[in-house]
Amino acid sequence: xxxxxxxxxxxxxxxxxxxxxxxxxxxxxxxxxxxxxxxxxxxxxxxxxxxxxxxxxxxxxxxxxxxxxxxxxxxxxxxxxxxxxxxxxxxxxxxxxxxxxxxxxxxxxxxxxxxxxxxxxxxxxxxxxxxxxxxxxxxxxxxxxxxxxxxxxxxxxxxxxxxxxxxxxxxxxxxxxxxxxxxxxxxxxxxxxxxxxxxxxxxxxxxxxxxxxxxxxxxxxxxxxxxxxxxxxxxxxxxxxxxxxxxxxxxxxxxxxxxxxxxxxxxxxxxxxxxxxxxxxxxxxxxxxxxxxxxxxxxxxxxxxxxxxxxxxxxxxxxxxxxxxxxxxxxxxxxxxxxxxxxxxxxxxxxxxxxxxxxxxxxxxxxxxxxxxxxxxxxxxxxxxxxxxxxxxxxxxxxxxxxxxxxx
RNA sequence: GGGAAGAUGGCUGAGCGGUCAAAAGCAACAGACUGUAAAUCUGUCGACAUAUGUCUACGUAGGUUCAAAUCCUGCUCUUCCCA
Numbered sequence: 001x002x003x004x005x006x007x008x009x010x011x012x013x014x015x016x017x018x019x020x021x022x023x024x025x026x027x028x029x030x031x032x033x034x035x036x037x038x039x040x041x042x043x044x045x046x047x048x049x050x051x052x053x054x055x056x057x058x059x060x061x062x063x064x065x066x067x068x069x070x071x072x073x074x075x076x077x078x079x080x081x082x083x084x085x086x087x088x089x090x091x092x093x094x095x096x097x098x099x100x101x102x103x104x105x106x107x108x109x110x111x112x113x114x115x116x117x118x119x120x121x122x123x124x125x126x127x128x129x130x131x132x133x134x135x136x137x138x139x140x141x142x143x144x145x146x147x148x149x150x151x152x153x154x155x156x157x158x159x160x161x162x163x164x165x166x167x168x169x170x171x172x173x174x175x176x177x178x179x180x181x182x183x184x185x186x187x188x189x190x191x192x193x194x195x196x197x198x199x200x201x202x203x204x205x206x207x208x209x210x211x212x213x214x215x216x217x218x219x220x221x222x223x224x225x226x227x228x229x230x231x232x233x234x235x236x237x238x239x240x241x242x243x244x245x246x247x248x249x250x251x252x253x254x255x256x257x258x259x260x261x262x263x264x265x266x267x268x269x270x271x272x273x274x275x276x277x278x279x280x281x282x283x284x285x286x287x288x289x290x291x292x293x294x295x296x297x298x299x300x301x302x303x304x305x306x307x308x309x310x311x312x313x314x315x316x317x318x319x320x321x322x323x324x325x326x327x328x329x330x331x332x333x334x335x336x337x338x339x340x341x342x343x344x345x346x347x348x349x350x351x352x353x354x355x356x357x358x359x360x361x362x363x364x365x366x367x368x369x370x371x372x373x374x375x376x377x378x379x380x381x382x383x384x385x386x387x388x389x390x391x392x393x394x395x396x397x398x399x400x401x402x403x404x405x406x407x408x
Numbered sequence: 409g410g411g412a413a414g415a416u417g418g419c420u421g422a423g424c425g426g427u428c429a430a431a432a433g434c435a436a437c438a439g440a441c442u443g444u445a446a447a448u449c450u451g452u453c454g455a456c457a458u459a460u461g462u463c464u465a466c467g468u469a470g471g472u473u474c475a476a477a478u479c480c481u482g483c484u485c486u487u488c489c490c491a
Contacts, residue, residue, distance in 0.1 A: 268445050295443045373438045
């Protein structure tokens with residue numbers, strides 16, 4: 001089914017190929033022809049398992065952004081219904097989420113999408129939630145509609161399902177249904193919006209291609225699936241962690257400064273790939289930055305961090321984060337985006353201060369002091385009995401090299 | 409419906425009456441070296457407490473015992489096998 005990539009004629013696929021977004025496609029040649037005409041509609045779906053997207057989700061989202069840029073219409077699907085089922089991509093069944101959690105998460109997901117995709121103007125994007133069409137669905141009807149044309153034999157050969165079975169791990173009937181729901185989504189979106197392209201992460205391939213057959217049978221039309229590569233760090237670690245937390249897209253989950261810092265601190269080996277993926281810089285500019293080696297590569301990382309933050313949080317937040325980083329790390333000052341903590345009394349013990357400022361336990365702070373990880377201003381704190389007086393002007397309290405709070 | 413196994417700290421997973429806040433690995437955090445990178449080495453990794461102390465924790469509710477993650481009973485959930 002998957003073909004080797006031809007020389008693309010459509011702008012969209014040319015750009016995607018140049019930036020390394022293309023992983024697998026049901027029919028590259030056909031899709032290229034399809035996208036040669038503007039005004040096509042494609043969808044990307046994500047289940048609301050958390051109340052924000054994180055950087056790991058961003059690759060296909062950026063594809064949707066480019067898609068829109070080249071005159072096509074993106075549909076962003078929130079899997080309010082499929083979240084009730086749980087994609088069997090893990091080794092075990094997901095814990096059931098309550099309806100309230102799912103709804104709250106859906107709202108967060110929508111806010112994440114809105115940062116990257118335009119929902120007004122020409123070829124405005126559309127946001128849909130599959131809960132809309134599944135919530136009142138009649139089981140008997142669905143079974144007859146989908147069940148008759150679904151081969152269990154085929155379902156069992158799907159990668160993730162096969163893996164479970166091969167490893168003798170439990171697979172519930174609920175989970176087995178997941179691919180049917182995803183296929184049905186595709187059909188529904190075709191009927192409503194004439195959407196005949198699905199874009200998704202490469203791990204969704206098996207779930208997605210089922211929709212192609214369904215559209216052919218039920219709607220007598222050719223449909224396409226295009227997958228994005230999964231971005232992995234060179235050491236095989238998963239992407240998307242920042243200071244032990246997920247690198248969230250939504251502002252209320254991660255400050256813009258921390259978002260900037262996430263990109264500022266990426267592995268050298270990832271810089272080029274991330275510039276291509278997470279920024280809209282021209283390819284020539286990326287080629288120039290990619291040549292930087294040694295300590296000079298920090299320049300490329302600054303550009304990456306700025307551009308990536310700009311897309312997600314806006315140019316003001318990006319500027320502010322960049323300035324804060326510059327001031328804090330290069331000039332030894334205190335940048336505006338550094339969180340602040342005001343000492344509640346005239347003086348306070350260093351342990352209480354650091355515990356409150358960093359939101360850690362006192363024991364944790366004592367350990368950190370013993371390890372020499374805490375410093376106030378330029379002075380390393382040597383023991384945990386130090387008493388700190390309220391400073392005349394703000395002083396920087398550091399936990400390790402990167403966690404910093406301005407003490408007032 | 410019958411039978412068997414299991415539920416341990418962020419995850420994997422040992423422990424199977426005291427020496428258990430619980431091995432080991434992973435993840436994470438910190439230190440050294442550096443470039444706000446990687447690799448490497450070192451340390452930390454339930455909470456509280458100015459060390460050896462207290463509290464909370466091994467699905468849940470009880471019980472046996474001087475003493476339980478470890479034994480017994482009920483409950484909840486999960487898996488596997490047979491029908």
